[in-house]
Amino acid sequence: MPSPLDVLPVAGGVGLPWDIAVDDAVAAIAGARERHGDTFVVDSGGGHYLFTFSPTGVESFYSLAEETASKGVADFLMLRRKLPEEVFAGRRLLPSSLFRRDDVTSYLANLDRALDATEIELGEGGTVDLFALTRRLGHRMGLASWAGPGCADGEAFERLVRAFDVLDGSDAFVHPDAMAAVAASGMRAERAALEEIAEVIEDSLRQHDSTLGTGDRLFSRIVSAWASEAPDVRTRGIAMDVALIHIASMSNLMAALGWALVDLIVHPDQLDIVVAGDRELATRCALESTRLAQRSIMARAVLESVVFDTGAGLVEVPKGWIIATLLPLLNTSVAAGLEEWDPRRWHRHRLADTHALPSPMLVTAFGHGRHSCPAQPFSLAAMTMAMTRLLGRYDMTPAWNGYPRPVPAQIGGVARAADPCPVGYTVR
Known part of the structure; x- marks a missing residue:
């Protein structure tokens, strides 16, 4: 051979x-x-x-x-x-274990609460960068889901947001050109951010232990996985599990949500139908925007x-x-018309018509078969909820110059916008 x-x-x-x-x-x-x-x-x-x-x-x-x-x-x-090697070594609860049915239910409840907090922060009107908005929303939902008590609010939340924005594993493929500098520094900034995360999680763990942690199911599973260890090993292991789960779970989802909002804002006819409550169309829009943003x-x-x-x-x-x-x-070249945004091409989670494709596996939003993203059902449910809620609450007007473009050096994940993506918004 x-x-x-x-x-x-x-x-x-x-x-x-x-x-x-x-x-x-x-x-x-x-x-x-x-x-x-x-x-x-x-x-x-x-x-x-x-x-x-x-x-x-x-x-x-x-x-x-x-x-x-x-x-x-x-x-x-x-x-x-x-990412520093200590983020990976010895993990006991991995991101692949996150998407049991009861977990997803709790994540969506946390997303609903995160949207409540987002609306309070946005107020009646103003201007916001769309991708910064979705990223912050993702941090709040994720940290409420697996980081323990107090981590999705107040100063603890702000500290974790700042630290995770430094310790962002997606930089490895969004800004791969920056990785030589990361290596040359010995990951100094990343390790400092990791220590900040560990400190906040240690405080959260103390609250969990004092209240028996009855309200934080996933965090409690992480804690249980380290129950037999000495206190310092236990605390550090829990913090590293939380760090890897959060790094691995959120950034692509919230980038995809950003593109879905962009595409609906520039397609007002479909936006009006989504806002009126058509969740099936919202899901198809989410799939189509994710396909194009890959x-x-x-x-x-x-x-x-x-x-x-x-x-x-x-x-x-x-x-x-x-x-x-x-x-x-x-995704955009193996058949005519694929370069255009058209949510009608989806039926449920699949392309409605694959006859024009040399193979149905040549086009995808979340992968195929055993290599499909395990978070696809949750991601689509979360995107649908957030799109419907934000666009139903606010009339958003684009303030960007031309349709947003991806970071040119990026090779991996869902596209990040290369330039600011501001929108003006007012309460409907």
Whole structure:
């Protein structure tokens, strides 16, 4: 069986933005695809990446087993560029355990309360940056859900917001060009933020212990996981579990909410129907905005040599390689009309008509099959609730110059806006 280097083209002069300076990361890979076709190799930073875009290649990608080609390891390899190793070591409650049915119910209740607080902060009218608004809303909902008593209000909340905005793992793919400076500093700012988070969580833990923590179910599960440890180990372990859960859970969701609000604001006919209570349309709008906002590099770290079908033949991908595809190069180009925002293309959580697609797996908002985001049902419910509530409460007028554009260097996750995205608002 040939190795990729034996039969596939190598994209010379192309690197990934955490290794070399790249003005537009997605455009760089798009250029390599134009020159070399749907399957090629990128050598970057001493690592080998097999990029695949053909229908068969993408289907093969989604069929990879986690045991041999791991999403979790690929995510870790990316996030460790930004996050100190102590965030990862020894975790006992992981983000993958967050989305049990009863948990989601409590998260949505916390979102409702977070929206109450947001309306108080916004008042009767003014101007606000839309993505800053959704980010703060996400912090408040998340911290109320898993950070323990007192963490979603007052000075404790403000301290955690400031710290988590520094300790933002998404910077690894939103601002990959900044990762060399992070490494050169020894993650000094990140470690200081982590200590601030640990201090606030320690205070919250004392409140939890004094009241038996009956009102904080997820936080209580985290606490229980560390019950047998000595007090200092217990306190530190709980704080690190909370930190990783919050870092992993919120930023893409609230970026997607920001784009959904942008798209509804510039499509007032659909906005009026959503505000009138059409939750099905709101969900379809959320899916469509997420599809268009995707900047995700979908990556799998090869843990054992694996045979991979590129569509042009089989190759044996060695251990240590990354197999990847890039959603923005598929989501808007594999059939006519996909570059336009049109929520009618969705039925429930799926595309209503895939006949024009070479493969239904070439277009996605949340992934496919076993590689679907486990938070999809919750994310869509949360986006629908927040969109309906905010746009029903406020008449929002865009004050940006042109439709917002993504951060050019970003290669991963849902797009972040490169420029301020202000809206004027008044109570309806």
